[in-house]
Amino acid sequence: MSNYDIIVIGGGPAGMAAALEAEKHGVKNILLLERAETLGGILEQCIHTGFGLHFFGEELSGPEYADRFAVQTEASCAITVKTDTMVLDVQAQDGTHIVTAVNKEDGLLALTAAAVVLAMGCRERPRGALNIAGTRPAGILSAGTAQKYVNLDGYMPGKEVVILGSGDIGLIMARRMTLEGAKVKMVCELMPYSSGLTRNIVQCLDDFDIPLKLSCTVIEIHGAEHLEAVTIAKVDENRRPIAGTEETIPCDSLLLSVGLIPENELTRACGAAMDRVTSGAVVNESRETSIPGVFACGNVLHVHDLVDYVTLESQLAGAGAADYVQGKRATGGEVTTQGINGVRYVVPQRVGRAQSEAVKLYFRVGQVYKNACVRVRCGDTILAQKKRPRLAPGEMEDFLIKPDQLASLPHDAVLTVEVVA
Amino acid sequence: MAVKEMICVACPLGCGLRVELDDMNNILSITGNTCKRGEAYARTEITNPMRSFTSTVRVNGGNAPFVSVKSKTAMPKDLLFAAAEATRGVILQAPVAIGDCVIADVAGCGVDLVATNRVGSKN
Numbered sequence: 001m002s003n004y005d006i007i008v009i010g011g012g013p014a015g016m017a018a019a020l021e022a023e024k025h026g027v028k029n030i031l032l033l034e035r036a037e038t039l040g041g042i043l044e045q046c047i048h049t050g051f052g053l054h055f056f057g058e059e060l061s062g063p064e065y066a067d068r069f070a071v072q073t074e075a076s077c078a079i080t081v082k083t084d085t086m087v088l089d090v091q092a093q094d095g096t097h098i099v100t101a102v103n104k105e106d107g108l109l110a111l112t113a114a115a116v117v118l119a120m121g122c123r124e125r126p127r128g129a130l131n132i133a134g135t136r137p138a139g140i141l142s143a144g145t146a147q148k149y150v151n152l153d154g155y156m157p158g159k160e161v162v163i164l165g166s167g168d169i170g171l172i173m174a175r176r177m178t179l180e181g182a183k184v185k186m187v188c189e190l191m192p193y194s195s196g197l198t199r200n201i202v203q204c205l206d207d208f209d210i211p212l213k214l215s216c217t218v219i220e221i222h223g224a225e226h227l228e229a230v231t232i233a234k235v236d237e238n239r240r241p242i243a244g245t246e247e248t249i250p251c252d253s254l255l256l257s258v259g260l261i262p263e264n265e266l267t268r269a270c271g272a273a274m275d276r277v278t279s280g281a282v283v284n285e286s287r288e289t290s291i292p293g294v295f296a297c298g299n300v301l302h303v304h305d306l307v308d309y310v311t312l313e314s315q316l317a318g319a320g321a322a323d324y325v326q327g328k329r330a331t332g333g334e335v336t337t338q339g340i341n342g343v344r345y346v347v348p349q350r351v352g353r354a355q356s357e358a359v360k361l362y363f364r365v366g367q368v369y370k371n372a373c374v375r376v377r378c379g380d381t382i383l384a385q386k387k388r389p390r391l392a393p394g395e396m397e398d399f400l401i402k403p404d405q406l407a408s409l410p411h412d413a414v415l416t417v418e419v420v421a
Numbered sequence: 422m423a424v425k426e427m428i429c430v431a432c433p434l435g436c437g438l439r440v441e442l443d444d445m446n447n448i449l450s451i452t453g454n455t456c457k458r459g460e461a462y463a464r465t466e467i468t469n470p471m472r473s474f475t476s477t478v479r480v481n482g483g484n485a486p487f488v489s490v491k492s493k494t495a496m497p498k499d500l501l502f503a504a505a506e507a508t509r510g511v512i513l514q515a516p517v518a519i520g521d522c523v524i525a526d527v528a529g530c531g532v533d534l535v536a537t538n539r540v541g542s543k544n
Contacts, residue, residue, distance in 0.1 A: 044538070047475045047476070047477060047489035047490075047491075047537065047538075048473075048475050049473045049475060049491055059473070060537075061475060061489060061491050061537040061538075062489075063489050063519075063537050063538035064519060064537045064538070067519055067538065067539065150477075151477055151487070151489065152477075152485070152487065153486070153487075154477065154479065154486060154487050179474075179476070179501060179502065179505040180476075180505065198428060198430060198434075198435035199430035201428070202427075202428050202430045203430065203472060206428070207472065207498065207501075389434055389455070390434055390435070
């Protein structure tokens, strides 16, 4: 049984940043396991630009962003990479962690590690999760699958396209398929606002006169072998289709961009406490889960809008895992965080009271707010607040809490983050 | 006089901008912006809107069949389709490195198309 200090599961931006940061903190025996044949994760198919503005201060494409970390990871003496390797199980046992994985070269691998970093990313919500009536023809795919076909494999999945959901991948694919000669007829969004970034609405839809139909959804699918048309309808404030507003749109492909789900099968199997809102693990400020020595970061923890934030978060996890391996344990008690009054969730959910550096609380709101105030308080004590001209579910917000503020809180206190009208 | 409306994408705020133009397309006024960057955005959008272009190009003899490419800097928006057309027939020979020039001065826009990923030679 091979033994490592840290095993990182997932070789996307999260896993690479965590492994590199652990190395930087002096860990010399790190194993990085990746399911695909190359490092980079989903960034490999995100050929559009806009990555790295925060982290590198320049606008990179997905592959370029990934390559900056892949080059370092491959050159590192401390990090061993195994690609084409699928992790089947992670278990905590007698103070160590057993990772079971499989690949073509080694067969079944039983590995142990002092610490594990979970960085498996997320996957797209499929048609089956939407309960759309109608037939089950070919031509219905998630936006990310279409992105893989077009960008990595060189196939066009359709010529006349309807996109359901205005998530960023859907918007990006609207532009990409238009430039490759397809006719993108519309993007339908169930909510009265788009979940995508404003810049993507402008540069991917407005630039090409692609209509964005808000409060609108697909209610029926037509076609026996291949998709022939979809029926769309407007929805009321309870998201119920409004009778009489139906319209049938001929198309040969329907792309779904209706949300991302953290891929947490391994996390659940090892028994980590989960957050029902994020669908990721409950973590502390080092991104350590409820299982000592098991850390989680990136989209497996909560879905991020920018990869730059994934990198920053994963560095925290990598540093935390390094500290754990080196026997540094937090003392001094914890407080918990909670989102209320319009704040859907806060990460991290637990924060140690003894910190040498300020802790960032990341949070997301549940609807669009204009000229709102957000604040963090503990009981009646306000720790931080700020005015925001615009808050939207698609854009992550944050608060910085200083070490002296944390130290002043009672053990087991609850920090609430909220929107104040 | 004409009025053009647009959404500023300089930051996530997404201010709605309103630009008044005279008959010669000269800008008379810009309103709706909440910062200086909004004004600059509106000015470029009216005179010469720029966008980045990305696509993929086929690679022969490599460990991947395609490589991703981008315009090295933003290029004129109305040449995006011409750039896509110019990119379509190109076939590269592996190996390809990040930053390799794929098409110089693509579609005559003054900007080079460069590779944004590496593709190694097969075996």
